[in-house]
Amino acid sequence: MKKSYKKFVILFFIILLGVGIYFVWKQIKSVSVVGIVDKTNQNLPTSELVTPTSTRQGGLNQTNQVPNEASGTKITISKISDIPIFDFWINKKTGDVFYLSQGGGVFLAKDGKDGNVSDQQVTAINYILETPSGEKTLVVFGNPHSPQWGIFDSIDKVWRPLPSNISSATWGRNEDELIVVKKNASNSSLGFLDLKKTPPEFKNIITSFSFKDVRLSFISPNSLFITELPSSKYVSRAWLLDIKSLSLNVLNSGENDLFFRWSQDKSFVFGFGLRSGFGVFEGSPLSNQIPLPFSTIPQKCAGVFSTIYCFIPQNSNRSFFDDYMMNKNYSSDFLYIENSYSGNSNTYALLGLNNNNPVDAKNPRVFENKLYFINKYDNFLYKITGVENSSPVYKEPYD
Numbered sequence: 001m002k003k004s005y006k007k008f009v010i011l012f013f014i015i016l017l018g019v020g021i022y023f024v025w026k027q028i029k030s031v032s033v034v035g036i037v038d039k040t041n042q043n044l045p046t047s048e049l050v051t052p053t054s055t056r057q058g059g060l061n062q063t064n065q066v067p068n069e070a071s072g073t074k075i076t077i078s079k080i081s082d083i084p085i086f087d088f089w090i091n092k093k094t095g096d097v098f099y100l101s102q103g104g105g106v107f108l109a110k111d112g113k114d115g116n117v118s119d120q121q122v123t124a125i126n127y128i129l130e131t132p133s134g135e136k137t138l139v140v141f142g143n144p145h146s147p148q149w150g151i152f153d154s155i156d157k158v159w160r161p162l163p164s165n166i167s168s169a170t171w172g173r174n175e176d177e178l179i180v181v182k183k184n185a186s187n188s189s190l191g192f193l194d195l196k197k198t199p200p201e202f203k204n205i206i207t208s209f210s211f212k213d214v215r216l217s218f219i220s221p222n223s224l225f226i227t228e229l230p231s232s233k234y235v236s237r238a239w240l241l242d243i244k245s246l247s248l249n250v251l252n253s254g255e256n257d258l259f260f261r262w263s264q265d266k267s268f269v270f271g272f273g274l275r276s277g278f279g280v281f282e283g284s285p286l287s288n289q290i291p292l293p294f295s296t297i298p299q300k301c302a303g304v305f306s307t308i309y310c311f312i313p314q315n316s317n318r319s320f321f322d323d324y325m326m327n328k329n330y331s332s333d334f335l336y337i338e339n340s341y342s343g344n345s346n347t348y349a350l351l352g353l354n355n356n357n358p359v360d361a362k363n364p365r366v367f368e369n370k371l372y373f374i375n376k377y378d379n380f381l382y383k384i385t386g387v388e389n390s391s392p393v394y395k396e397p398y399d
Contacts, residue, residue, distance in 0.1 A: 075384050075387060076384070077382055078382065080381050081381035082114040083102075084379035084380055085102065085379060086101065086379075087125070089137050089365070090130075091133070091134040091135055098117070098152075098154055100122075100128065100139070104141075105119075106152060117157045118152070118157055118159065124141050125139060126142070127140050135155055135175065136152070136153055137154065138150075138151055138170075146167070148164065165182050165184075166182055167182070168181040169181070170215075170217050170218050172218055173220070176194070176195045176196045178195065179205075180193045181214070181216070182202055188208075189202075189205075189208065190204075191203050211228070215228075215229065219262075219266050222244040223242060224242075225238070225262075225269075230325075232257055232274070232322040233256075234256070236254070236256070236258040238250075257321045258271075258273045259297075259299075259321070263304060264303070264304050267282065267304070268280055268290075268308060268340075269281050270301040270303070271298060272298050277295060280292060282340065292336075294310070294312045294336060296311065296312045299324075299363060302365055307337065309335070309364055309387070310336045311359065311361035311364065312336050313333055330360045331360045331376075332359065334350065335348040335350060335384070357375065357377040359382075360375060360377050361375060361382075362374050366387070369385060370383050370384065370387070371387045
């Protein structure tokens, strides 16, 4: 009797063990593996895809946690630059990916050795602004409070200098026009700069323009988004100027660390302020905020048409922006993708790249079914393929 009882107990535990192994195997099978490869095609650590919680809520100043439910989409991450970079842009007519090295050289990212497309170099780069097509790129360098400006033409592979009296600039109504703030003897003026003329010809919008240390962004057909440079030590403001009627609306009356990043097609603007936290807004002015279940900073987000792409730090707070800008901290990111119309979303847990570094993404851009970003840990350029709902075939943006 005792032997029969022992056999029954042993058999019962064997059945339980088998059932447990079966359910674990099913869970593992349901998680998609994200292959991560570099340019030498070496196998690197893998990652998994998870879907977000169904609750949609405002995402200001919160800890971002990865949800548990698994999904079946697969993506792949590849390193596509040979060297660390400063920033990059994409010619959307050809699909070519150009980048500025940290030494200020221009390179073309390729499957083999990257091509050096310009012997001329720029130093002390502040930021870049490409045209919607990506054929021309405005490069800002030197002292941020008294910058210099140049345009790199991705078609002719040449640099074109701009007048030294420009203090701020952005692309205007077409790819042959800038909207600039020009320094005069006693004041500054806002106007159009016609790049087809030699030298470029200035046409006034406002003769006496009193704003200083500002960044500009043009929103078709007649709006100019004006923001003061961000700082943790003093408040910055934001305005919307109608360049036709010259009416001026205050969008933010003053906030520390105030910063905005527009999506590539200007359909979204990603904003951050020390008081208000992170937010995503549709269109202009900043009237329609999209509720999202996370917090991040604008430099980690991109958007095109109805889709938002944001890299999300696992832990962030209101001081994260300032510390991040001063390179005092690094993050380990998730990737969140949402269609703002349907509300469908996915969250990808990116566990690591080469040398077991996590992903700390910045300056992402989207083209076709690819999402490009710089990893702050090594400053190389990476590409994620398989992301959903990306930009279609390029069309002229000024039609």
